[in-house]
Amino acid sequence: MRMEGLVSPDSSRRGRSLEAVHYTQGNLWKNALFGYGEAMKYFQPDRECASYDAMRQLQSERFVKTVRHAYDAVPFYRESMAKKGLTPEDIRSLDDLSKLPFLSKDDLRESYPYGLLAVPRSRVVRIQSTSGTTGKRVVAFYTQTDIERWDECCARAIVAAGGSRDDVVHVSYGYGLFTGGPGLNGGSHKLGSMTLPMSSGNTERQIQFMCDLGSTILCCTPSYAAYLAESVMQQGVRDKIALKAGIFGAEAWSEEMRRDIEDKLGIKAYDIYGLTEISGPGVSFECSEQTGMHINEDYFAAEIIDPHTGEVLPDGSKGELVLTTIAKEAFPILRYRTRDICVLSRKPCSCGRTLLKMGRLMGRTDDMLIIRGVNVFPSQIETVLLKGGYSPNYLIIVDRVNHSDTFEVQVELTPEMFSDTVRKIAARESELLASMRSMLGISPKVTLVAPRSIARSEGKAVRVIDKRKI
Numbered sequence: 315m316r317m318e319g320l321v322s323p324d325s326s327r328r329g330r331s332l333e334a335v336h337y338t339q340g341n342l343w344k345n346a347l348f349g350y351g352e353a354m355k356y357f358q359p360d361r362e363c364a365s366y367d368a369m370r371q372l373q374s375e376r377f378v379k380t381v382r383h384a385y386d387a388v389p390f391y392r393e394s395m396a397k398k399g400l401t402p403e404d405i406r407s408l409d410d411l412s413k414l415p416f417l418s419k420d421d422l423r424e425s426y427p428y429g430l431l432a433v434p435r436s437r438v439v440r441i442q443s444t445s446g447t448t449g450k451r452v453v454a455f456y457t458q459t460d461i462e463r464w465d466e467c468c469a470r471a472i473v474a475a476g477g478s479r480d481d482v483v484h485v486s487y488g489y490g491l492f493t494g495g496p497g498l499n500g501g502s503h504k505l506g507s508m509t510l511p512m513s514s515g516n517t518e519r520q521i522q523f524m525c526d527l528g529s530t531i532l533c534c535t536p537s538y539a540a541y542l543a544e545s546v547m548q549q550g551v552r553d554k555i556a557l558k559a560g561i562f563g564a565e566a567w568s569e570e571m572r573r574d575i576e577d578k579l580g581i582k583a584y585d586i587y588g589l590t591e592i593s594g595p596g597v598s599f600e601c602s603e604q605t606g607m608h609i610n611e612d613y614f615a616a617e618i619i620d621p622h623t624g625e626v627l628p629d630g631s632k633g634e635l636v637l638t639t640i641a642k643e644a645f646p647i648l649r650y651r652t653r654d655i656c657v658l659s660r661k662p663c664s665c666g667r668t669l670l671k672m673g674r675l676m677g678r679t680d681d682m683l684i685i686r687g688v689n690v691f692p693s694q695i696e697t698v699l700l701k702g703g704y705s706p707n708y709l710i711i712v713d714r715v716n717h718s719d720t721f722e723v724q725v726e727l728t729p730e731m732f733s734d735t736v737r738k739i740a741a742r743e744s745e746l747l748a749s750m751r752s753m754l755g756i757s758p759k760v761t762l763v764a765p766r767s768i769a770r771s772e773g774k775a776v777r778v779i780d781k782r783k784i
């Protein structure tokens with residue numbers, strides 16, 4: 315089924331108001347409710363499978379409106395555009411995106427709390443916030459419409475993971491200020507699935523509910539999924555769980571970790587991407603092809619830049635992801651430097667979606683460790699470990715002694731490895747060291763530690779202790 319309008323460039327050229335778009339969404343939602351759910355391939359096919367021209371047209375219209383709205387409502391944007399000699403009249407289509415200045419995390423922090431709010435406070439129905447672990451918090455604001463659009467993005471992700479209203483969606487992301495729980499919770503409601511608002515923690519109860527209520531789709535961080543998988547195996551209840559898929563985000567994770575979770579839980583594991591500054595999870599989501607995440611382009615415009623020069627790079631280049639919200643009311647964000655490194659691709663996808671795809675995150679410009687002058691990403695170490703049959707529990711400890719960097723990786727042995735002879739363990743250690751040296755280009759000190767001796771995380775895992783910064 316296709317909705318009129320977006321899929322046809324002819325009708326899109328006539329120009330459609332946002333209200334018309336809302337009406338279309340309403341119809342799709344009714345279809346989802348009244349009998350369309352079971353066979354759903356897409357939540358909103360008119361958007362997810364729109365032609366390039368139609369989507370570009372919608373993006374341009376929304377982008378131009380967003381710039382005007384931000385300029386009129388937020389002094390910060392007025393001033394930053396003025397510094398580049400820009401007014402909204404200079405922004406006529408999405409082709410003008412690169413004229414705008416970048417927005418950094420520091421700009422957001424300095425605008426705390428209300429500096430970037432673009433609607434009267436009476437129109438705000440929700441706030442979410444970043445964890446603030448690396449500095450002042452960023453507070454994001456949402457109108458009712460912003461929440462509904464965010465929910466749609468997450469509903470698309472659940473459908474792409476094979477979900478329908480017949481599923482039991484088990485949300486083990488944290489609730490509260492963190493966007494993970496509220497985002498997937500909202501998406502599951504929008505779809506009409508039974509939603510278990512578990513939040514993170516209390517692993518015993520998570521597994522109990524999973525067994526008793528027949529959870530079919532698990533949503534949490536990949537590190538918590540790995541921990542849950544380990545606990546399910548330990549309790550010997552794998553045959554009592556009915557999980558078929560997982561939607562795991564808020565952390566960078568590797569293909570090897572995906573396969574590890576999939577094997578242990580007997581599920582398909584899908585990646586999801588988002589950030590509080592932009593809205594939350596659901597900025598992009600993975601489909602059945604599992605080769606990257608489709609960006610919800612009707613709500614977000616994406617660019618890849620060279621993180622050093624700021625130059626926009628062509629599709630297919632590796633660089634820093636820059637995102638612009640094109641339909642947000644309360645908290646419009648123009649050209650936000652996410653610090654996430656990835657590649658964008660318009661290669662046709664076997665799932666039928668035409669939305670631009672971003673590859674798996676290759677690290678963050680601020681997660682990247684520079685050790686003895688070499689760039690090291692934790693995800694590279696994870697890849698080596700999982701390929702070697704180790705658990706994804708590790709800790710990187712970096713320090714500086716006598717003006718020289720020290721670099722240690724603590725790695726947990728599995729219980730089977732732990733019962734090996736001392737000689738065999740020593741052989742493992744040197745084998746692991748060789749694989750790390752070949753992956754990273756430098757040699758860490760590898761320390762093998764006893765099973766389950768590295769602290770587990772129920773939210774985002776702590777993988778790096780950089781004592782040079784303390």
Ligand SMILES: [Zn+2]
Nearest residue numbers: 601663665667
């Ligand atoms: Zn796809």
